[in-house]
Amino acid sequence: MDANELLAWARGPGFDIALTIFVAGMLLRLFEVMALGKKPDLSAARGSGAQGGMRTLVARTLPRKSVFDKEPLRIINGYVLHIGFFIVLFLYEPHIALFDRALGISWPGLPSGLIDAIGAITILSLIAALVFRLNNTVMRFLTTKGDWLAWAVTLLPVLTGYMAYNHLLLPYTLMLALHLLSVELLMVVAPFTKLTHMFSFATARWYQGYQAGRRGVES
Amino acid sequence: MDDLSLGERLRQRGVSRRGFMKFCAATASMMALPPMMIPKIAAALEQAKRPSVIWLSFQECTGCTESLTRSHAPSIEGLIFDHISLDYHHTLQAASGDAAEHAREEAMQANWGEYLLVVDGSIPLGANGNYSAIAGISNLDMLKECAEGAAAIVSVGTCAAYGGLPMANPNPTDAVAVADIIDDKPIVNVPGCPPIPTVITGVLAHFLTFGRLPELDGLGRPKAFFGQSIHDRCYRRPFYERGQFAETFDDEGARKGWCLFKLGCKGPTTYNACATAKWNEGTSWPVEAGHGCIGCSEPRFWDAGSFYQALSVPFRDVGDTILAAGTAGLAVGAAAAVWNRKRKADAREKRDTITIKDLSKES
Numbered sequence: 001m002d003a004n005e006l007l008a009w010a011r012g013p014g015f016d017i018a019l020t021i022f023v024a025g026m027l028l029r030l031f032e033v034m035a036l037g038k039k040p041d042l043s044a045a046r047g048s049g050a051q052g053g054m055r056t057l058v059a060r061t062l063p064r065k066s067v068f069d070k071e072p073l074r075i076i077n078g079y080v081l082h083i084g085f086f087i088v089l090f091l092y093e094p095h096i097a098l099f100d101r102a103l104g105i106s107w108p109g110l111p112s113g114l115i116d117a118i119g120a121i122t123i124l125s126l127i128a129a130l131v132f133r134l135n136n137t138v139m140r141f142l143t144t145k146g147d148w149l150a151w152a153v154t155l156l157p158v159l160t161g162y163m164a165y166n167h168l169l170l171p172y173t174l175m176l177a178l179h180l181l182s183v184e185l186l187m188v189v190a191p192f193t194k195l196t197h198m199f200s201f202a203t204a205r206w207y208q209g210y211q212a213g214r215r216g217v218e219s
Numbered sequence: 220m221d222d223l224s225l226g227e228r229l230r231q232r233g234v235s236r237r238g239f240m241k242f243c244a245a246t247a248s249m250m251a252l253p254p255m256m257i258p259k260i261a262a263a264l265e266q267a268k269r270p271s272v273i274w275l276s277f278q279e280c281t282g283c284t285e286s287l288t289r290s291h292a293p294s295i296e297g298l299i300f301d302h303i304s305l306d307y308h309h310t311l312q313a314a315s316g317d318a319a320e321h322a323r324e325e326a327m328q329a330n331w332g333e334y335l336l337v338v339d340g341s342i343p344l345g346a347n348g349n350y351s352a353i354a355g356i357s358n359l360d361m362l363k364e365c366a367e368g369a370a371a372i373v374s375v376g377t378c379a380a381y382g383g384l385p386m387a388n389p390n391p392t393d394a395v396a397v398a399d400i401i402d403d404k405p406i407v408n409v410p411g412c413p414p415i416p417t418v419i420t421g422v423l424a425h426f427l428t429f430g431r432l433p434e435l436d437g438l439g440r441p442k443a444f445f446g447q448s449i450h451d452r453c454y455r456r457p458f459y460e461r462g463q464f465a466e467t468f469d470d471e472g473a474r475k476g477w478c479l480f481k482l483g484c485k486g487p488t489t490y491n492a493c494a495t496a497k498w499n500e501g502t503s504w505p506v507e508a509g510h511g512c513i514g515c516s517e518p519r520f521w522d523a524g525s526f527y528q529a530l531s532v533p534f535r536d537v538g539d540t541i542l543a544a545g546t547a548g549l550a551v552g553a554a555a556a557v558w559n560r561k562r563k564a565d566a567r568e569k570r571d572t573i574t575i576k577d578l579s580k581e582s
Contacts, residue, residue, distance in 0.1 A: 004518050011524060015533040019540050024548035031552030093462050094531035097481050101532035111462040172448060173488040
């Protein structure tokens with residue numbers, strides 16, 4: 001199988017398989033969690049659950065001062081990583097073309113050269129995240145195999161994309177095929193690791209914020 | 220072989236020394252050779268005798284020959300080709316029938332081990348090779364016979380190089396490329412549908428100059444012409460970098476000459492010299508004419524999805540996949556929820572009641 005065939009597989013059957021597992025897996029996981037339900041709360045509400053939910057959605061996106069003061073670099077790196085990944089994923093024109101094809105919606109992108117630079121920063125940030133994790137005894141102790149896997153499958157698409165764009169190591173066609181395959185690997189793995197947080201962050205925050213809001217306490 | 224050297228023949232034709240040196244310089248630069256090679260090319264070509272060339276056309280459309288005959292005739296490239304001894308070529312030779320086949324056999328005998336074999340078109344293996352035959356000889360047999368006495372083989376066009384259109388799904392004739400059959404001769408692939416004329420003549424000029432084939436890449440193509448992608452040499456590349464793309468063939472971006480990536484240009488994955496050598500005497504080339512590259516010089520380009528879809532998008536419409544996968548996910552999720560509830564209920568039912576007495580230290 002040569003690079004062209006690999007690319008054709010990645011754009012054809014490979015993508016179909018990955019998308020099926022991603023969509024089915026994510027919905028399965030989210031539905032399963034939500035279907036656990038909760039016991040009816042019979043007490044009188046002291047505040048608005050919905051308001052609390054909204055507030056927590058925002059509040060947990062912002063750094064908590066007590067945590068930030070302890071490890072500012074790790075927190076900042078977390079933002080760089082996430083924002084960088086978002087920009088590269090959603091504002092690179094060839095990626096927007098993909099969303100347009102899959103979902104029928106598109107939006108303006110950023111210059112490719114800028115995406116290239118942000119991609120490099122994202123890669124460095126992911127490496128920094130690993131270093132932080134390795135250097136912190138408690139975090140290392142808490143890290144499971146699933147966490148290492150989640151880190152690796154997140155790094156691979158950014159790294160291969162960067163290397164394809166800059167013609168590093170391998171011919172472009174082969175690197176592009178590997179890039180698509182690495183994305184497909186991410187899609188397959190995501191529903192079964194902590195990467196489900198790409199969707200569940202919202203439901204989890206809403207749930208906890210709702211509970212707190214209803215009881216009239218801060219969250 | 221003819222007694223006159225190439226230099227003598229060119230002078231007979233009234234080609235000036237200056238014109239000849241210009242061609243040598245152009246050839247050197249096209250093949251990415253250092254300038255100091257120009258005199259060497261000139262000296263070698265000056266002395267070169269006409270090598271015998273046998274051109275076999277198999278499952279093809281004659282587009283490659285059409286391309287070759289437009290090599291800026293009557294430019295010096297045309298003359299160079301005039302001055303190889305093209306002893307057999309269906310379309311271009313005057314002889315027909317038995318006489319044509321005799322010409323081929325004679326040329327092979329007279330130049331055994333030294334002639335250049337040029338092939339365009341793929342070779343059908345299906346039905347014992349009987350899908351395509353010339354003078355009652357199947358393409359497969361003719362290729363094997365002619366390859367045996369050849370010094371080297373040039374596979375011209377994507378069909379000969381990689382199977383091309385005849386090999387596209389579902390490949391009804393079981394077509395293959397030259398290199399799938401012949402493995403004991405040096406083969407150079409000059410893919411393209413059709414290939415650029417100057418690339419064909421450039422490879423022949425290289426063979427005349429150095430007596431061997433040029434340096435090849437992993438797909439058997441001369442690195443000098445196929446070393447860089449269309450995208451990397453494209454004059455529209457700055458628009459790609461700036462994120463300026465034509466969205467349709469007649470929008471403002473298209474009129475301003477912006478990047479054609481979103482309209483399906485395969486420039487990033489296509490390695491060819493179109494962006495620099497151009498077509499029709501250097502007049503223009505597909506991207507300059509406003510149409511994206513279709514990747515015609517790459518293996519299996521015909522089966523690589525729509526010409527009009529960006530390289531980054533999947534082949535199929537994925538709406539139904541999302542719907543089906545979503546339904547399946549919810550169904551399994553519902554089943555899991557039911558099972559979880561059952562486990563919860565079972566646990567509640569079967570649990571042992573623990574009293575304060577069980578927990579007291581005395582017990």
